[in-house]
Amino acid sequence: MANLRELSKGPEIFTPGHRLCAGCGAGPVVRQVLHALEGAPVVIGNATGCLEVASTIYPFTSWDASWIHNAFENAAATLSGVEAAYQSLKRQGKINDEIKFVAFGGDGGTYDIGLQSLSGAMERGHDLLYVCYDNGAYMNTGIQRSSATPFAADTTTSPVGQAIPGKTQGRKDLTAIIADHRIAYVAQASPAYWNDLVTKAKKAFAAKGSAFMNTIAPCPRGWRSDPALTVELSKLAVETCFWPLYEVENGKWRLTFKPREKKPITEWLKPQGRFKHLFRAENKGLLEQFQADVDQRWEDLLVRCGEK
Amino acid sequence: MNKSVALTGNEAVATAMKQIEPDVVAAYPITPQTDIVQYFSTFVADGQVKTEFVTVESEHSAMSATIGASAAGARAMTATSSQGLALMWEVVYIASSFRLPIVMPVVNRALSGPINIHCDHSDSMGARDSGWIQLYSEDAQEAYDNVIQAIRIAEHPDVLLPVMVMQDGFVISHAMQNLEILDDESVKKFVGTYKPDHHLLDVKHPMTVGSLFLPNFYFEAKKQEAEALERAKKVIQEVAKEYAAISGRQYGFFETYRLEDAEVAVIALNSTAGTVRGLVDEYRAKGLRVGALKPRVFRPLPHEELVVALQHLKAIAVMDRAESFSTHGGPLFNDLRSVLYESKERPVVTNYIYGLGGRDLTLDELRRVFDETLEAARAGYYRNRVTHLGVRE
Numbered sequence: 132m133a134n135l136r137e138l139s140k141g142p143e144i145f146t147p148g149h150r151l152c153a154g155c156g157a158g159p160v161v162r163q164v165l166h167a168l169e170g171a172p173v174v175i176g177n178a179t180g181c182l183e184v185a186s187t188i189y190p191f192t193s194w195d196a197s198w199i200h201n202a203f204e205n206a207a208a209t210l211s212g213v214e215a216a217y218q219s220l221k222r223q224g225k226i227n228d229e230i231k232f233v234a235f236g237g238d239g240g241t242y243d244i245g246l247q248s249l250s251g252a253m254e255r256g257h258d259l260l261y262v263c264y265d266n267g268a269y270m271n272t273g274i275q276r277s278s279a280t281p282f283a284a285d286t287t288t289s290p291v292g293q294a295i296p297g298k299t300q301g302r303k304d305l306t307a308i309i310a311d312h313r314i315a316y317v318a319q320a321s322p323a324y325w326n327d328l329v330t331k332a333k334k335a336f337a338a339k340g341s342a343f344m345n346t347i348a349p350c351p352r353g354w355r356s357d358p359a360l361t362v363e364l365s366k367l368a369v370e371t372c373f374w375p376l377y378e379v380e381n382g383k384w385r386l387t388f389k390p391r392e393k394k395p396i397t398e399w400l401k402p403q404g405r406f407k408h409l410f411r412a413e414n415k416g417l418l419e420q421f422q423a424d425v426d427q428r429w430e431d432l433l434v435r436c437g438e439k
Numbered sequence: 440m441n442k443s444v445a446l447t448g449n450e451a452v453a454t455a456m457k458q459i460e461p462d463v464v465a466a467y468p469i470t471p472q473t474d475i476v477q478y479f480s481t482f483v484a485d486g487q488v489k490t491e492f493v494t495v496e497s498e499h500s501a502m503s504a505t506i507g508a509s510a511a512g513a514r515a516m517t518a519t520s521s522q523g524l525a526l527m528w529e530v531v532y533i534a535s536s537f538r539l540p541i542v543m544p545v546v547n548r549a550l551s552g553p554i555n556i557h558c559d560h561s562d563s564m565g566a567r568d569s570g571w572i573q574l575y576s577e578d579a580q581e582a583y584d585n586v587i588q589a590i591r592i593a594e595h596p597d598v599l600l601p602v603m604v605m606q607d608g609f610v611i612s613h614a615m616q617n618l619e620i621l622d623d624e625s626v627k628k629f630v631g632t633y634k635p636d637h638h639l640l641d642v643k644h645p646m647t648v649g650s651l652f653l654p655n656f657y658f659e660a661k662k663q664e665a666e667a668l669e670r671a672k673k674v675i676q677e678v679a680k681e682y683a684a685i686s687g688r689q690y691g692f693f694e695t696y697r698l699e700d701a702e703v704a705v706i707a708l709n710s711t712a713g714t715v716r717g718l719v720d721e722y723r724a725k726g727l728r729v730g731a732l733k734p735r736v737f738r739p740l741p742h743e744e745l746v747v748a749l750q751h752l753k754a755i756a757v758m759d760r761a762e763s764f765s766t767h768g769g770p771l772f773n774d775l776r777s778v779l780y781e782s783k784e785r786p787v788v789t790n791y792i793y794g795l796g797g798r799d800l801t802l803d804e805l806r807r808v809f810d811e812t813l814e815a816a817r818a819g820y821y822r823n824r825v826t827h828l829g830v831r832e
Contacts, residue, residue, distance in 0.1 A: 172642035187650035197639040199510055200649035201503055202529055208500035212465055212507025213639055219462040219491035228642055251496030
């Protein structure tokens with residue numbers, strides 16, 4: 132159990148002055164994850180993306196800890212090399228500190244271009260945590276669809292046109308894919324549920340071996356949502372069961388939050404401009420399809436978590 | 440101290456790596472480099488090295504993990520060939536821009552397509568502008584010696600650049616040769632301990648690696664890289680001198696053969712240089728003043744020394760085992776011809792592209808090169824600027 136008062140007293144590794152947009156979900160995700168370290172030394176890896184470009188414009192840095200960005204698709208491989216160096220130097224008695232390792236990547240760098248690098252690092256079992264901040268598109272390059280983009284979303288490469296009403300495919304279930312690597316710890320979290328997220332990050336850092344967390348991170352630019360609604364949208368994603376909170380520990384799936392009442396997906400979709408077209412009369416079917424998909428995935432998860 | 444052994448080129452390089460005993464090796468197998476990874480795995484499995492061996496899932500990750508390890512303060516190595524080098528292209532440039540002293544043996548193999556597993560230099564020639572130092576090796580002995588020297592060159596505070604060490608795929612990598620190796624202790628003493636001033640694991644002094652350089656800083660970073668390559672020239676010579684003291688083997692920027700009084704020279708990299716020397720002797724026996732030059736250091740290009748070594752010649756044939764598709768000759772030809780623009784009496788310089796995809800270079804084909812170059816020396820001009828040698832028309 133995390134405690135807000137205690138968390139607020141901890142060191143702030145991701146420091147103010149970065150250029151993330153107002154309402155960007157990546158910032159709170161990163162801060163919550165790093166607060167879970169409770170002051171333990173850490174080396175951070177970062178995939179190319181918004182978080183990277185907004186935090187390290189030379190000669191400035193927002194990181195009060197060692198940080199490395201290599202390229203777009205290789206944050207996991209790069210950090211696996213850092214961790215290998217640590218294991219080697221520690222074994223040789225050249226380093227005595229207990230150091231933690233965490234990589235951050237957006238959904239582009241994680242679900243898509245970086246999937247191989249991530250899978251490799253997880254399979255090899257490096258003692259590191261990889262955190263994906265999933266904002267559901269390639270936001271850094273201007274809102275292009277990714278395999279994490281929700282069904283029917285309007286992006287610049289799945290635009291709502293005369294013939295095609297947004298993205299025609301659903302989302303890749305990356306959390307399940309990584310869970311099937313049978314690594315030490317896997318979780319899905321939302322920054323609106325800070326206690327849940329920090330608790331999971333603590334577990335992930337404590338786990339011996341590879342850990343992965345997938346977090347939802349609203350992007351007001353790409354979602355075309357009010358920056359003030361970021362926390363609310365992070366919450367609605369969970370309450371509508373679009374983004375369930377669960378963890379997979381030693382192969383055992385467990386829901387960490389079960390909404391008392393499952394809200395209709397429209398409550399999450401409505402405040403987002405990228406889904407505006409779904410509320411036109413002719414797209415009623417798409418809306419129903421979206422809801423049916425959320426329902427099906429939720430049911431599957433309940434079964435996996437032993438709730439049904 | 441020196442021991443005579445019979446090893447393949449790959450075994451020689453793997454032996455050097457074992458004696459260097461890097462903190463981290465991250466590598467992915469690819470023909471014809473595979474043996475290096477396999478031998479090294481055996482050293483790890485038998486507890487003969489302290490190295491953390493990362494069995495990455497691709498060459499892109501091999502270079503990425505090596506970069507991570509090196510930035511974390513480890514002495515880190517990898518090895519590759521052809522498509523492997525092509526796959527790591529993106530991060531090869533990042534390794535040099537981070538100024539990381541990574542050493543990477545490259546076993547030269549033709550690039551796809553069409554797919555081919557045999558020797559040419561299209562792989563490493565494609566990486567010539569990546570900011571890495573490039574050392575070429577004629578045989579297993581040179582590959583072994585170059586890998587050990589590469590560590591010292593790369594890690595020198597005036598340099599801090601990655602180094603790739605080439606040898607010819609199959610021709611050298613899989614051929615058993617007699618060579619002399621140093622004892623483990625001499626190698627360890629020579630390479631010393633890697634102690635970087637700054638690294639990621641120095642958590643009391645955190646550092647940011649890989650930040651965004653906008654137009655106000657990017658250019659300076661690249662200029663500094665170029666300056667480090669310039670400084671590397673002196674370091675390469677110093678390291679060679681120290682290495683000669685323990686090995687008895689001399690290395691320079693290039694090796695000349697009967698060149699001083701020659702009128703005509705043939706220039707070739709790697710294993711072909713041996714064949715060229717054989718023909719130099721044959722032509723010398725006929726009273727013809729021919730010689731040879733074998734570049735060892737291609738990046739940085741030792742341009743001043745090359746001018747001095749070559750400007751007295753009447754005609755030069757440059758052998759390229761790679762196409763550049765410029766329609767103006769191969770990469771070695773273009774660099775050397777440009778260098779010779781600075782000489783007072785410019786020799787006639789022609790280009791022979793040969794051996795692509797492992798095509799054998801016959802003695803008769805090479806005799807044609809000598810004959811045509813002798814003729815060019817007599818005439819003062821060339822018939823063909825670029826000739827594709829040994830190819831069906």
